[in-house]
Amino acid sequence: MSKNFTDLLSQVSKCDKKKLSVAVAQDKAVLEAVKAAKERDIADAILVGDEAKIIEIGESLGMNMADYTIINEPDNIAASLKAVKLVHDGEADMYMKGLIDTKNFLKSVLDKDCGLRTGKPLSHVAVFELPGFDRLLFLADVAFIPYPTLEDKANIINYAVDVAHACGVECPKVAPLAAVEVVNPKMPATVEAAELTRMNEEGEITGCIVDGPLSMDIALYKEAAEEKGALGRKVAGDADVLLFPDIHAGNLVYKAIVHMVDMQNGCILTGTKAPVILTSRSDTFETKVNSIALAAVVAENLKNK
Amino acid sequence: MSKNFTDLLSQVSKCDKKKLSVAVAQDKAVLEAVKAAKERDIADAILVGDEAKIIEIGESLGMNMADYTIINEPDNIAASLKAVKLVHDGEADMYMKGLIDTKNFLKSVLDKDCGLRTGKPLSHVAVFELPGFDRLLFLADVAFIPYPTLEDKANIINYAVDVAHACGVECPKVAPLAAVEVVNPKMPATVEAAELTRMNEEGEITGCIVDGPLSMDIALYKEAAEEKGALGRKVAGDADVLLFPDIHAGNLVYKAIVHMVDMQNGCILTGTKAPVILTSRSDTFETKVNSIALAAVVAENLKNK
Numbered sequence: 001m002s003k004n005f006t007d008l009l010s011q012v013s014k015c016d017k018k019k020l021s022v023a024v025a026q027d028k029a030v031l032e033a034v035k036a037a038k039e040r041d042i043a044d045a046i047l048v049g050d051e052a053k054i055i056e057i058g059e060s061l062g063m064n065m066a067d068y069t070i071i072n073e074p075d076n077i078a079a080s081l082k083a084v085k086l087v088h089d090g091e092a093d094m095y096m097k098g099l100i101d102t103k104n105f106l107k108s109v110l111d112k113d114c115g116l117r118t119g120k121p122l123s124h125v126a127v128f129e130l131p132g133f134d135r136l137l138f139l140a141d142v143a144f145i146p147y148p149t150l151e152d153k154a155n156i157i158n159y160a161v162d163v164a165h166a167c168g169v170e171c172p173k174v175a176p177l178a179a180v181e182v183v184n185p186k187m188p189a190t191v192e193a194a195e196l197t198r199m200n201e202e203g204e205i206t207g208c209i210v211d212g213p214l215s216m217d218i219a220l221y222k223e224a225a226e227e228k229g230a231l232g233r234k235v236a237g238d239a240d241v242l243l244f245p246d247i248h249a250g251n252l253v254y255k256a257i258v259h260m261v262d263m264q265n266g267c268i269l270t271g272t273k274a275p276v277i278l279t280s281r282s283d284t285f286e287t288k289v290n291s292i293a294l295a296a297v298v299a300e301n302l303k304n305k
Numbered sequence: 306m307s308k309n310f311t312d313l314l315s316q317v318s319k320c321d322k323k324k325l326s327v328a329v330a331q332d333k334a335v336l337e338a339v340k341a342a343k344e345r346d347i348a349d350a351i352l353v354g355d356e357a358k359i360i361e362i363g364e365s366l367g368m369n370m371a372d373y374t375i376i377n378e379p380d381n382i383a384a385s386l387k388a389v390k391l392v393h394d395g396e397a398d399m400y401m402k403g404l405i406d407t408k409n410f411l412k413s414v415l416d417k418d419c420g421l422r423t424g425k426p427l428s429h430v431a432v433f434e435l436p437g438f439d440r441l442l443f444l445a446d447v448a449f450i451p452y453p454t455l456e457d458k459a460n461i462i463n464y465a466v467d468v469a470h471a472c473g474v475e476c477p478k479v480a481p482l483a484a485v486e487v488v489n490p491k492m493p494a495t496v497e498a499a500e501l502t503r504m505n506e507e508g509e510i511t512g513c514i515v516d517g518p519l520s521m522d523i524a525l526y527k528e529a530a531e532e533k534g535a536l537g538r539k540v541a542g543d544a545d546v547l548l549f550p551d552i553h554a555g556n557l558v559y560k561a562i563v564h565m566v567d568m569q570n571g572c573i574l575t576g577t578k579a580p581v582i583l584t585s586r587s588d589t590f591e592t593k594v595n596s597i598a599l600a601a602v603v604a605e606n607l608k609n610k
Contacts, residue, residue, distance in 0.1 A: 130565065146484070146492050179451070179556035187451050189553050216560035217587070224564075227587050248494050249554040251484035255521035256558050259529075260435065260566050282522070282532050 001168035002136060002297070004129045005264050005290050008167060009040060012293050015300040018043040020277075020292060021092035023083035023108060024076050026053035027099035028061070029281070033288035034096075035063045042293050046092055048083035049099070050074045076100045080107075085114035087274045093299040096277040096292070109269070109276055116272040121145060123156050123271050124278075125163045126254055127294055129264040137220075138164050138172070138241045142250035143267075150192050153243060154205055157196065159270035160241045161208045163294070166301035174200075175219035175239035176212030177249070181230060183213065189245035196243070211235035212243070216253075266290030268298060275299050306473035307441060307602070309434045310569050310595050313472060314345060317598050320605040323348040325582075325597060326397035328388035328413060329381050331358035332404035333366070334586070338593035339401075340368045347598050351397055353388035354404070355379045381405045385412075390419035392579045398604040401582040401597070414574070414581055421577040426450060428461050428576050429583075430468045431559055432599055434569040442525075443469050443477070443546045447555035448572075455497050458548060459510055462501065464575035465546045466513045468599070471606035479505075480524035480544035481517030482554070486535060488518065494550035501548070516540035517548070521558075571595030573603060580604050 002008040012018075022034060025047035031054070034045045044067075047054050051072035058065050073079040080100055086092040095116065097105045110117045124143040127136050140160040145152050157174055164172035176193035183190045193212030200210035211234035217224035222237030230236050244250030258265060265287055269276035275295035279288045307313040317323075327339060330352035336359070339350045349372075352359050356377035363370050378384040385405055391397040400421065402410045415422050429448040432441050445465040450457050462479055469477035481498035488495045498517030505515035516539035522529035527542030535541050549555030563570060570592050574581035580600035584593045 132565075143484075146489075177553070177557055179448075179552040184451075187552075216557045217564060221564060224587060244557070245553045247484040247492075248482070248550045249557050252482055252521045252549070252554050252558050253561050256562055257565060259522060259526060260437075260562060282529060 001170070003134055004136065005266065005293065008290070008293050008297060009042070011168060012042050012296045015296060017041070018094060018296045018299050019092040020045045020094050020096055020295070021083045021086040022047050022096045022098050023049070023080040023105060024098040024100040025049040026057055028057050029285070029288065030096065030098045031057050031061055031063065032285055033292060034068075035061055036285070036289045037292045038067060040289070042289070042296055043094070044068070046071060046083070046086055048073055048079045048086075077104055080105060081111060081114055084108040084111060084116060087116060088114045094275040094277060094292075094295040097279070102278065105278065109272060116274050116276065118271055118273055120155055120271045121152060122269060123159050124267060125160045125270050126265060126267040127163065127167070127290070128257065130257070130261060131263065135169070135240060136167055137239070139250065139254060140241065140243060141247065142244060142254035143247070146247045148246065150195060153192060153196055154199060155271070157205055157208065157210065157241065157243055160243070162301070163268060163270065163298055164240055165207065166298040167294075169240055172208045172240035173235040173238055174208050174210040174212075174241040174243060175214040175235045176210065176243040177216060177219060178213035178245055179215065181213055181215045181218050181228070181233075189213065192245075208241070209234050214239070264290060266294045268294050274302065306475070308439055309441065310571065310598065313595070313598050313602060314347070316473060317347050317601045320601060322346070323398040323601045323604050324396070325350040325399050325401055325600075326388045326391040327352050327401045327403050328354070328385040328410060329403040329405040330354040331362055333362050334590070334593065335401065335403045336362050336366055336368065337590055338597060339373075340366055341590070341594045342597045343372060345594070347594070347601055348399070349373070351376065351388070351391055353378055353384045353391075382409055385410060386416060386419055389413040389416060389421060392421060393419045399580045399582065399597075399600040402584070407583065410583065414577060421579050421581065423576060423578055425460055425576045426457060427574060428464050429572060430465045430575050431570060431572040432468065432472070432595070433562065435562070435566060436568065440474070440545060441472055442544070444555065444559060445546065445548060445575075446552065447549060447559035448552070451552045453551065455500060458497060458501055459504060460576070462510055462513065462515065462546065462548055465548070467606070468573060468575065468603055469545055470512065471603040472599075474545055477513045477545035478540040478543055479513050479515040479546040479548060480519040480540045481515065481548040482521060482524060483518035483550055484520065486518055486520045486523050486533070486538075494518065497550075513546070514539050519544070569595060571599045573599050579607065
């Protein structure tokens with residue numbers, strides 16, 4: 001079980017070497033991460049985009065360009081479709097966004113002919129390594145589905161649980177979060193949290209233990225659970241997966257922690273046939289590399305399913 | 306302007322000495338805070354409750370009980386009504402919860418004859434002193450109003466702005482938060498944030514500058530605002546007040562920061578005629594003392610209005 005991103009890296013080293021396909025790869029920050037992924041034996045890369053620019057940037061970063069396959073396609077849309085098709089056809093294991101806007105990148109992900117659509121909604125899992133925690137935390141959805149329905153929430157749990165499984169967490173504990181830990185009919189988030197718990201108990205959501213609604217402190221801190229008489233809860237201070245009631249709650253918590261706590265993180269798109277890495281311009285170098293490592297174990301897990 | 310709780314304490318020392326009325330005061334953690342408030346010259350206290358128990362606990366804490374007025378009323382409900390009436394009648398400046406459940410404490414706050422009701426909804430402001438920030442942050446509402454309407458949000462802003470004013474922040478910058486910084490008709494929180502901005506521009510919300518929707522990073526971090534081309538926003542990296550779209554977002558962020566960041570905080574109930582301190586059992590000693598200091602400057606500000 002990977003308890004942090006260092007563990008995750010050694011987990012990756014035990015998998016078959018993965019191949020990353022990058023759409024519109026002429027981006028300095030993305031190529032830096034690709035270079036680190038190569039050096040740390042996380043993944044090889046196929047770089048699709050403007051070859052001259054890719055080589056120029058790559059060489060300025062000290063990359064040995066002979067180590068990479070480059071496919072020259074100066075048009076961004078065409079490059080993204082070629083890059084995603086490599087994953088669709090099994091020639092690469094994971095797909096990463098380069099210098100292309102998110103909208104067009106997602107269009108390639110969802111392309112009917114050569115994309116990675118599953119018919120289920122796209123979502124997002126953020127993985128946190130926080131000081132004081134002996135495990136990785138999986139946060140969903142902090143970025144994609146604005147106001148998830150109950151069905152969306154079940155999907156989001158399944159996605160996050162898949163990512164946790166890929167990281168070696170055998171039976172992740174899932175906390176559908178709310179402001180309070182008891183069902184209040186006037187708070188739909190608490191009602192849905194209880195319903196997700198029931199769905200887990202009755203075998204409709206599997207591979208994990210779901211217990212909600214839970215407040216943030218009871219989900220994550222044993223002493224808070226004890227203080228509030230909640231130690232009898234199935235998830236009390238030891239949540240692995242944090243399910244947020246909506247994107248505002250998720251995103252505000254995500255950004256607060258990323259900015260205020262000295263921590264490591266990575267993230268991955270979910271609901272796709274193969275792992276997709278859509279890091280943002282503001283993500284750090286380490287976050288980008290962590291995200292590639294995360295995608296690699298998810299790809300390995302998919303292969304073994 | 307108080308930039309932190311140390312400043313707030315010296316601000317309090319310049320005010321007339323305030324008097325705190327405590328409902329059902331026979332509570333060790335509450336009496337510890339009352340003792341510190343006395344020692345630090347924040348407030349004197351009137352202790353209403355079971356006199357024998359109050360004296361026993363107080364003496365065990367090394368309190369000189371001659372320094373306090375004690376009103377013997379062993380019945381909890383009656384004690385809360387007597388304690389709140391002292392504030393209602395102007396014999397005390399602020400009201401604090403002791404060993405009484407929140408529901409009955411709030412009943413006393415809202416009592417028609419001797420309570421502190423204003424006709425406006427009760428709400429809550431949490432004040433954070435965070436490492437790396439040169440100012441206090443005012444978070445609302447993380448505890449009271451589950452799904453605030455637009456009108457509630459305007460009230461919540463007014464309450465938080467009043468508390469910021471009391472702390473010497475002349476024209477607080479208010480960020481109505483959301484997952485994104487642009488209006489999206491599919492996200493009501495963003496639409497309402499824009500509406501609150503308009504209400505401020507047109508003089509319906511005064512004493513502050515409102516600018517939303519804003520994401521957490523743009524509201525609080527200049528570099529994030531710069532990276533995202535948002536430096537032209539009226540609130541960009543320098544928000545004082547964080548308005549949350551609902552209680553889930555607010556409470557989850559609040560608890561994450563309180564538990565994960567080495568920080569100081571205090572909080573106060575709002576929407577009442579006089580400041581009310583309703584700290585929770587899980588709040589630290591310092592949080593309780595900070596909350597009393599906060600209530601003292603709010604009481605001073607009310608007096609000068």
